[in-house]
Amino acid sequence: MTARIIDGKAFAADVRARVADHVARLKEEQGITPGLAVVLVGDDPASQVYVRSKGKQTVEVGMASFEHGLPADTSEEELLKLVAELNADPAVHGILVQLPLPPHLDEALVINAISPEKDVDGFHISNVGKLATGQKAMVPCTPLGCLMLLRDVHGSLSGLDAVVVGRSNIVGKPMAQLLLRDSCTVTIAHSRTRNLPEVCRRAEILVAAVGRPEMIPGDWIRPGATVIDVGINRVPAPERGEGKSRLVGDVHFESAVEVAGAITPVPGGVGPMTIACLLANTLTACCRIHGLPEPEGLTA
Ligand code: GUN
Numbered sequence: 001m002t003a004r005i006i007d008g009k010a011f012a013a014d015v016r017a018r019v020a021d022h023v024a025r026l027k028e029e030q031g032i033t034p035g036l037a038v039v040l041v042g043d044d045p046a047s048q049v050y051v052r053s054k055g056k057q058t059v060e061v062g063m064a065s066f067e068h069g070l071p072a073d074t075s076e077e078e079l080l081k082l083v084a085e086l087n088a089d090p091a092v093h094g095i096l097v098q099l100p101l102p103p104h105l106d107e108a109l110v111i112n113a114i115s116p117e118k119d120v121d122g123f124h125i126s127n128v129g130k131l132a133t134g135q136k137a138m139v140p141c142t143p144l145g146c147l148m149l150l151r152d153v154h155g156s157l158s159g160l161d162a163v164v165v166g167r168s169n170i171v172g173k174p175m176a177q178l179l180l181r182d183s184c185t186v187t188i189a190h191s192r193t194r195n196l197p198e199v200c201r202r203a204e205i206l207v208a209a210v211g212r213p214e215m216i217p218g219d220w221i222r223p224g225a226t227v228i229d230v231g232i233n234r235v236p237a238p239e240r241g242e243g244k245s246r247l248v249g250d251v252h253f254e255s256a257v258e259v260a261g262a263i264t265p266v267p268g269g270v271g272p273m274t275i276a277c278l279l280a281n282t283l284t285a286c287c288r289i290h291g292l293p294e295p296e297g298l299t300a
Pocket residue numbers: 096097098099100121141142170
C-alpha cells in the first residue's frame with residue numbers, strides 16, 4: 001500500500017482563503033481590521049525569513065501587519081515597554097515575539113507579559129493552563145495545524161491511539177493536549193522512552209516532533225497509520241551538487257510512505273500550516289476581543 005500524501009500546502013491555502021473571507025466580512029460589516037504585530041529582536045537570518053513571510057501573508061489576507069525589528073542588544077526593559085504598548089494598542093489583536101530571543105532576555109518573562117487574549121502563539125502560561133484544563137485558549141499554531149490536518153483525514157479522532165514523539169512546549173506538549181481533547185488515547189514519547197519503535201508501532205496517529213532528520217523509519221509505523229511529520233531538518237545533499245542541501249522530516253519518508261495510510265511530506269506538509277494557523281489565531285483573537293462570533297473550523 002502507498003499512503004495518501006496529505007497536501008499541507010493546499011490545505012494552508014484553503015485556511016488562508018477562509019481567513020481572508022472572514023476578514024473581508026469583518027471590515028465590511030464591523031469596520032474592524034484584524035492586526036498582527038510581530039517582534040523580532042536581533043538579526044538571526046532564519047528568523048528574518050520567517051518574519052518577512054508572516055508579514056507578507058498577513059497583508060495578503062487583508063489584515064494589518066506591524067513589524068518591529070529591534071537590535072540584538074535591546075534591554076529587557078525596552079522589550080517589555082514595546083509589549084506593553086502593543087497590549088494597549090486597539091489596532092493590534094495578535095502579538096508574536098519571535099523566538100529564540102538573545103540569551104540576555106528572559107523568554108518566559110517576555111511571553112508572559114503579552115496580554116493572553118493577544119497571545120496568538122498560545123505560549124502564555126494562562127493559555128497553556130487553559131488548554132490543559134479544557135477552557136477556551138489561544139492554541140499554538142503548529143499543533144493547531146496538525147490537528148486540522150488530522151481532523152480532515154479522520155473526521156472524528158475519538159478513541160484513536162495517538163503517539164506524539166517529542167515533548168517540547170511549542171509542539172509536543174500542546175499537541176498531546178489537543179489530541180486528548182479530541183478523545184484520543186495519547187502517549188508522549190521522547191529521547192528516554194524505552195522501546196520507542198514498539199511504542200510508535202501502536203500509533204494509529206503518529207506525530208513526529210523531535211528535530212532529528214529521518215529518525216523514524218517505515219518499520220516503526222503501524223500499517224495504515226496517519227503520520228504527521230513536524231520536523232524540518234536541512235541535511236547535506238551532495239547528489240544535487242557540491243554544497244547543496246535538502247529538507248527532510250523526522251520521518252524517513254520513502255520507507256514510511258509504503259506503510260502509512262496517510263502522511264505529510266516535508267516540505268509541503270505541516271510547514272505551511274503554521275503561518276496559516278497564525279493568521280487564523282489572529283482572526284480568532286480579534287473576534288474574541290470584540291465579542292463577535294468566532295470563525296468556524298479555524299479554532300481548536
Ligand atoms: N520560532 C520558531 N517557531 C516559532 C513560533 O511558532 N513562534 C515564535 N514566536 N517563535 C518561533
